[in-house]
Amino acid sequence: LPGSAMNTLQGCASISDAATGLLLFYTNGDTVWDKNNNPMPNGLGLHGNIQSSQSAVIIQHPDSTNKYFIFCSDAMGGANGITYNEVDMTLNAGLGDVTLKNVQLVTPACEKICAVRHCNGVDFWVVVHGYQNNTGVDTTFYAYEITQNGVQAPVTTNIGNQILSSNIASTIGYLKASPDGRKLASANSYGIDTVQLFDFNNATGALSNCISIPTGAGSQ
Numbered sequence: 001l002p003g004s005a006m007n008t009l010q011g012c013a014s015i016s017d018a019a020t021g022l023l024l025f026y027t028n029g030d031t032v033w034d035k036n037n038n039p040m041p042n043g044l045g046l047h048g049n050i051q052s053s054q055s056a057v058i059i060q061h062p063d064s065t066n067k068y069f070i071f072c073s074d075a076m077g078g079a080n081g082i083t084y085n086e087v088d089m090t091l092n093a094g095l096g097d098v099t100l101k102n103v104q105l106v107t108p109a110c111e112k113i114c115a116v117r118h119c120n121g122v123d124f125w126v127v128v129h130g131y132q133n134n135t136g137v138d139t140t141f142y143a144y145e146i147t148q149n150g151v152q153a154p155v156t157t158n159i160g161n162q163i164l165s166s167n168i169a170s171t172i173g174y175l176k177a178s179p180d181g182r183k184l185a186s187a188n189s190y191g192i193d194t195v196q197l198f199d200f201n202n203a204t205g206a207l208s209n210c211i212s213i214p215t216g217a218g219s220q
Contacts, residue, residue, distance in 0.1 A: 005037040010075075011048070011055030011111075015068060018060075024089065025096050029055025029072045032087065034095040040087070042098040047080035048072030052111040053172055059115045062123050063148035066090045069126075073113045077131045077171045081107025082142075084126075084151060105151070106142055108132050110163060112175035112186060119181070119203045123147045127184065127200075131163050131171050138163045143205030155205030160196045161188055161212075189215075 006012060008028035015024050023035045029048020032040045048055040052075040061067035068087045074080035086100035110129040118124055123146055130140040139162055142154040163170050174187045181202040187195050193216060199209040 003037050005033050005039075006031075008050040008055070010050065011052050011073075013056040013058045013070070015058040015060075024068075025058075025087065027056045027058070027070055032070065032085075032096075032098055034092070036095065038095075040096050040098050041092055042101060045102075046070065046072055046085055046098075047074060047083040047102045047104075049075035049078060049080075051075040053174055054111055054113045057113050057115050057126065059124050059126070059146060061086070061148075062146060069146065069151070071113055071115070071126050071128075073109060073111050073128065074107075075111060077108040077110070077168050079107060081105070081109040082113065082128045103151075105144065106130060106154070108171075109142075110171040110173065112173055114175045114177050114184070116177040116181045116184075116200065116202055118145070125181075125200075125202060125205050126151075127175060127177075127205075129163065129175065129186070141207050143207075145205060157205075157207040159198065159207050160186065160210045161194065187215075 012028045014026035028050045032043035052073045056072045066089045070085040072083050082105045083102045087096050088099045089096045091097035108131045112129045116125040126144045128142050130138045139158045141157045144154050145152040184198045184200045195213045197211040198207040
């Protein structure tokens with residue numbers, strides 16, 4: 001949109017009003033800007049990263065039409081890992097205010113992060129991938145259920161590609177859900193070079209039935 005204040009090398013996210021489609025706010029994972037392209041109060045210094053492939057994802061709070069969560073991912077397995085923030089659109093004359101900031105969920109982690117609608121049609125799952133666990137090999141997906149009570153403890157599934165601590169570039173990639181929330185696709189590059197397709201149980205948060213699709217050496 002004309003006048004955007006955002007400059008980002010990779011990831012970004014925005015959210016619009018459900019009734020009108022008009023912009024509410026946007027972020028590159030580091031700063032949150034309101035619809036007038038001004039930083040929100042407390043909206044500087046989020047723990048995402050402009051060099052993360054999926055630096056942020058925004059979802060509406062299941063129990064409020066005026067509150068939103070911003071989930072952020074650090075770049076290249078950075079120490080900030082996956083964090084979340086809360087925005088209240090009733091504050092700052094309706095332009096929004098960051099009221100909860102940089103709550104850490106898991107670290108270190110890959111740059112992959114996506115939101116999936118829960119099968120109940122109200123709640124959400126936010127799915128991320130770990131990096132560099134105690135064995136130096138990480139195959140763990142974390143699915144955080146977002147309910148009226150906020151962010152719940154994760155459902156974990158060990159499945160798919162091994163993300164090696166010796167290959168930090170393998171943290172790069174995208175994670176996306178099908179429109180019905182029953183499939184996840186994880187893109188990997190830099191020595192892994194596959195897209196992996198999973199069944200996703202959007203009632204329980206578990207992944208299963210991994211299918212690997214080679215993309216060709218050196219793909220990004």
